[in-house]
Ligand SMILES: Nc1ncnc2c1ncn2[C@@H]1O[C@H](COP(=O)(O)OP(=O)(O)OP(=O)(O)O)[C@@H](O)[C@H]1O
């Protein structure tokens with residue numbers, strides 16, 4: 014059984030494929046005390062390497078990366094520019110394939126790729142994964158509501174998707190999702206006229222009504238101001254905690270990763286160099302992860318010990334009021 018986007022309103026999600034076994038369980042996991050590592054596995058990467066080859070050069074972007082993410086986890090992926098964050102995320106949806114001698118990637122119980130070959134069922138698996146990009150990826154001339162409804166297209170019969178015919182229930186579901194991310198008042202507005210933060214929350218609403226059980230977000234707050242960033246991260250946290258959706262989010266902003274992600278994975282030059290809770294992400298490790306980049310562009314200013322419940326710690330580059338729940 015696949016997740017019904019119950020939290021965004023009835024009815025059941027017909028996007029669901031019968032092979033899914035985890036979503037009902039993940040709803041049970043939401044806000045539960047079941048420790049993450051005793052839950053079902055949402056993402057498994059085993060010995061993934063990726064080399065980009067061109068006429069002029071060959072660059073190994075990922076080196077033998079192995080990791081396991083359990084259902085209901087919210088994981089922040091950090092690392093300097095070019096460390097391989099986006100490449101890793103794109104492998105999880107099969108947008109990129111690993112090297113031929115690479116290991117397997119399994120997502121939500123289905124193999125996505127193995128030894129550099131994509132699974133034949135990739136389209137079916139992708140419907141269960143929401144991908145949120147830095148640049149929102151909305152159709153700017155369409156209304157916000159229509160943009161969210163686009164999340165339903167993947168599971169529609171072709172004759173309905175060709176004409177973009179949505180049922181009343183689907184529209185209700187999209188409105189409920191917009192309401193949940195706090196922008197339903199703008200439902201009829203052209204997406205292009207909304208602020209970046211509003212557009213990003215609409216992109217999350219679209220993944221919600223898609224019924225995504227895994228949300229992959231690639232720098233969703235990179236172009237937003239701190240307040241809009243906080244709202245977007247809060248929306249992702251809400252989806253994670255209330256629906257049990259597994260979230261993997263690439264972030265440049267270490268404070269936000271520490272604040273919102275109970276688990277952080279650090280990449281450096283394509284190698285996984287850190288995997289643990291924010292408390293263990295010391296200044297020394299951050300300096301190791303960011304290397305020379307730590308001194309550039311004020312990154313050292315952002316690498317501060319963030320108190321998780323107020324008090325103590327060094328000054329933050331983002332005011333605590335902005336990060337507060
Ligand atoms: N399609 C491609 N062809 C060639 N090289 C690529 C391709 N995609 C990524 N790379 C290279 O792989 C490395 C990792 O890139 P990636 O985009 O994953 O880094 P990143 O950690 O997401 O960086 P950023 O923080 O700047 O987004 C970089 O050196 C990049 O130039």
Ligand SMILES: [Mg+2]
Nearest residue numbers: 098099100231
């Ligand atoms: Mg990137």
